[in-house]
Amino acid sequence: MTRADDRELFKTAYEAWEAKNWVVAGESLERLVQRRPDHRRAGVWWYDAALAYKFLRNWVKAYELGREAAARAKRGKQDPAFWNLGIAATIMEDWATARDAWRGYGLTVPDGDGEIMADFGVTPIRLNPDGGGEVVWARRLCPARAQVLNVPTPESGRRFGEIVVHDGAPNGERTVDGRTYSVFDELLLFRASGLPTTTVEVTAATPEDVRALAALFDEHGYAAEPSSGVRMICACCSESSVAQDSHHAVAGGQRVNLAAPVDEIPALMERWQSAARERRSWTAAAEG
Template identity: 55%
Template sequence: MASVRKGEAKALLKQAREAWEAEQWQLSADRYEEVLRYYPDDKPSGIWWFDAALAHKFLRNWDKAFELGKEAAARAPRGEGDPAYWNLGIAATVLREWPVARDAWSGFGITLPEGEGEIVGRFGMACVRLETAGEYEVVWAQRLCPTRARVVSVPVTPGRRFGEIVLHDGAPTGERIVDGQRHSVFDEIMLFEPSDLPTHAATLTVPAPDDLEALVELFAERGFGAEPASSVNLLCKCCSEGSHEQERSVRAGTQQVSLAALTDEVRSLLDTWAGGGPGRAWRDLELVG
């Protein structure tokens, strides 16, 4: 009986790999799982558990990615950057299984801030490529853990907001270079936590670049965001995935600025800014998202 099962397993593995190459993720996962019912602990089983879990990650079936990912990680060496831990960390984070997520990141080899529960650390700045109904926008974000980041740009894509927390993948798909420092671009997996800060737009008269910087600082002091339209660079998706040098565009003159702030505070903040220097003015404030 065992020899028959091994013959069947060989055929199932072939089907699993062929389905994988064709990006038929559900079929591939099903075939791997059939083999694993008989051979959960064979020498190559760690790879099968990993591929099955990864297929479910691509399908956004997080319960299965979590279940199979735990099996893959249990067969992977700790502290050596094994991707089984990374994928488990993502699935555990989606499900808010914080003890498992913490163990997975540690198993990968990442030092976490001390504590229990949700991971809120400072893992540096990065860029995240948001995807909304087939539209893409790269924004700046502060990484809170290996897979979560808080958006600190004011997105121009409808429905996206400053301050929202997104879940991003681990493999960089491009980079942005600012003052010689390289920042990876990661693809968004999902919106993890929405933001309650609406987006407004206003036309500002800015006598000097320092006046615009003063606006940005004023809004930042309140935990809000302000970003001139001139800082938005339009790139096709292919070009966006390359390496690009960027400079923050801070210039004088009349220009539109996106503002992320509570609606009942945005006017008073603009008035405070306008009264803080000669020649400053604003008009045409509107709610845009």
């Protein structure tokens, strides 16, 4: 191939990029950088090729090309090549490469050889962004994974306690008690939860009764999510800034999603009801 061929390949790659034709963009950029590995923009081409495969959710290629991009990036300067490699390496469960990528980006992660299991604080995660796009709270275990703390609605296809890999680019905000948190989109389910979601109908006379139900399940390592805590908003609003009340609870009749072994739910619900039988009642609904 001639330099004219290289220019044509470059044009094809970035025209495909503008059209979001990630297959053509990724393949063309990979061919181009393999032909011109010493070009001054080779690092950019490696990065863009890896990013195209990330958009395609081809994690093997994103990992392979991401290693090349990161090898040409400056460490400790928050270069996104390291972040994208960190995501791909996490999905591939190459923990040594993931640790090195996060450190190359400029983050501090725990030492070790296996899976990164730390506490990077809580953050909102948009589950299944191409579907319902439900936003839940999750605890970050590493820069790219978080464990779901809410009980997602059955329609979301996700469960309490599941670990998801999320993107590093914020897509919206949630403000709670004056503090703003970035919302990150789920990329994939990393580890499923064994706790099914069961929906029950509950009548509670006061908000404190609702909070008592949530506290009871929390004591056992499970979770209860009243429907009064779920807000339905459009995708445009969800991807902007939204204020939330951390103490929100509503009395009355409502559905509650429970994350617990099905055979333990009746006893827990009876315990909750018996503590204030004149104010509390429940009926079984469905398992999800």
